[in-house]
Amino acid sequence: MNVSPDLVAIGWPCVAAAPERPGLDVWDALARAHPAARPARIVEQHRSGYLVAESLEEGYPAESLPEWQRASTYRKGGTAPESRPAVGDWVLVEGEGATARIVALLPRYSAIKRAAAGEHYKQQLIAANVDTVFVVCGLDDDFNPRRIERYLLLVRSGGAEPVVVLTKADLAEAGRAGAVAAAIDDLGSLGLEGLAVVPINARDAGSVDALADWLHPGRTVVLVGSSGAGKSTLTNSLLGRDRMKTGEVRGSDSRGRHTTTHRALVPLPSGACLIDTPGMRELKPTGEEDVTENFSDIDALAEQCRFRDCAHGREPGCAVRAAIEAGVLDAQRVANYHKLRDEVAGAAATLADRRSEQKATTRQGPRIQKARRDDEYDED
Ligand SMILES: Nc1nc2c(ncn2[C@@H]2O[C@H](COP(=O)(O)OP(=O)(O)OP(=O)(O)O)[C@@H](O)[C@H]2O)c(=O)[nH]1
Ligand SMILES: [Zn+2]
Numbered sequence: 001m002n003v004s005p006d007l008v009a010i011g012w013p014c015v016a017a018a019p020e021r022p023g024l025d026v027w028d029a030l031a032r033a034h035p036a037a038r039p040a041r042i043v044e045q046h047r048s049g050y051l052v053a054e055s056l057e058e059g060y061p062a063e064s065l066p067e068w069q070r071a072s073t074y075r076k077g078g079t080a081p082e083s084r085p086a087v088g089d090w091v092l093v094e095g096e097g098a099t100a101r102i103v104a105l106l107p108r109y110s111a112i113k114r115a116a117a118g119e120h121y122k123q124q125l126i127a128a129n130v131d132t133v134f135v136v137c138g139l140d141d142d143f144n145p146r147r148i149e150r151y152l153l154l155v156r157s158g159g160a161e162p163v164v165v166l167t168k169a170d171l172a173e174a175g176r177a178g179a180v181a182a183a184i185d186d187l188g189s190l191g192l193e194g195l196a197v198v199p200i201n202a203r204d205a206g207s208v209d210a211l212a213d214w215l216h217p218g219r220t221v222v223l224v225g226s227s228g229a230g231k232s233t234l235t236n237s238l239l240g241r242d243r244m245k246t247g248e249v250r251g252s253d254s255r256g257r258h259t260t261t262h263r264a265l266v267p268l269p270s271g272a273c274l275i276d277t278p279g280m281r282e283l284k285p286t287g288e289e290d291v292t293e294n295f296s297d298i299d300a301l302a303e304q305c306r307f308r309d310c311a312h313g314r315e316p317g318c319a320v321r322a323a324i325e326a327g328v329l330d331a332q333r334v335a336n337y338h339k340l341r342d343e344v345a346g347a348a349a350t351l352a353d354r355r356s357e358q359k360a361t362t363r364q365g366p367r368i369q370k371a372r373r374d375d376e377y378d379e380d
Pocket of ligand 1: 167200203229231232
């Protein structure tokens, strides 16, 4: 595939920059199958459709494949919401202007998904082809290693690299000298080797420079974190300007109105791209996560328990409990492991149900699916 610098500017993964990324040969094959098409990236997703871009210039609307369109096709066994494009996806586009249409979705190398709340189990694909997820956590009452652990599970399962960004380091340090070091120490006990933890003052551009390693040109990042953690503040510092909540008219480049009510891909001055999306406060497991992989230390201990099915409760010969009693393993971390494991197992069961239900629907036609609302767009 012929890759222009314009595409690299919006995150096109060049093999030279990221030889580890899988699937590029598949991309080439798809491109050959659609010789009249050109690659583009989904930069905005609205209820009414997609906006795609081929450079830093403003995106344009492109019609999507009929099977990606809303409820009606899904009910007939069409493409599930999580298999349709999301912001960050690379697609192939044919035609110009009003006739522009997406003809293929290129395989993703990462996907940030969550289970959406509601009557029916749904998966929501929040962002695709993300390199790094900044897990934003304030060094105030927001600081909670258990919640960070939870985010790490979801981010890693999606194939992106998590970086823990501890905001409000300035406030914490002003309140108590050594508070930042103590928090980093706390996270050290998560047994997560190689995990980057970066304390910053999100309001200070100089301090935010500490994230530069993950913001090289061509890289794509997203922010997750609870309300008030500092995501908007950090976004503004990364942008060097305010990306306001509603109806901002960009003065300098007059690219028109901009809101954060939809998902959007925003170029940063560093050359990286930020996917700015609502709905990144709470991530619920989808059922596809591998919990043991993220708690490999506990898993390794569990192998040494006397009973294979040890629940690490009152069983004799429990290696996990022995480690807790010896003070080498944090009891809260074990509790969180069990909680997440149960939650993922619950979601996995619902996911399996839904998949078999969908198969049945494909056979029986749309009738029994009447109640399903395919509204994958609710935010938190
Ligand atoms: N001193 C200081 N204040 C910060 C820092 N980060 C965020 N704040 C403040 O914390 C408050 C909440 O920050 P926001 O950026 O709005 O938090 P958010 O994560 O975007 O919150 P939601 O939009 O509710 O998801 C604001 O008043 C910020 O000015 C920091 O590093 N240092
Ligand atoms: Zn045990």
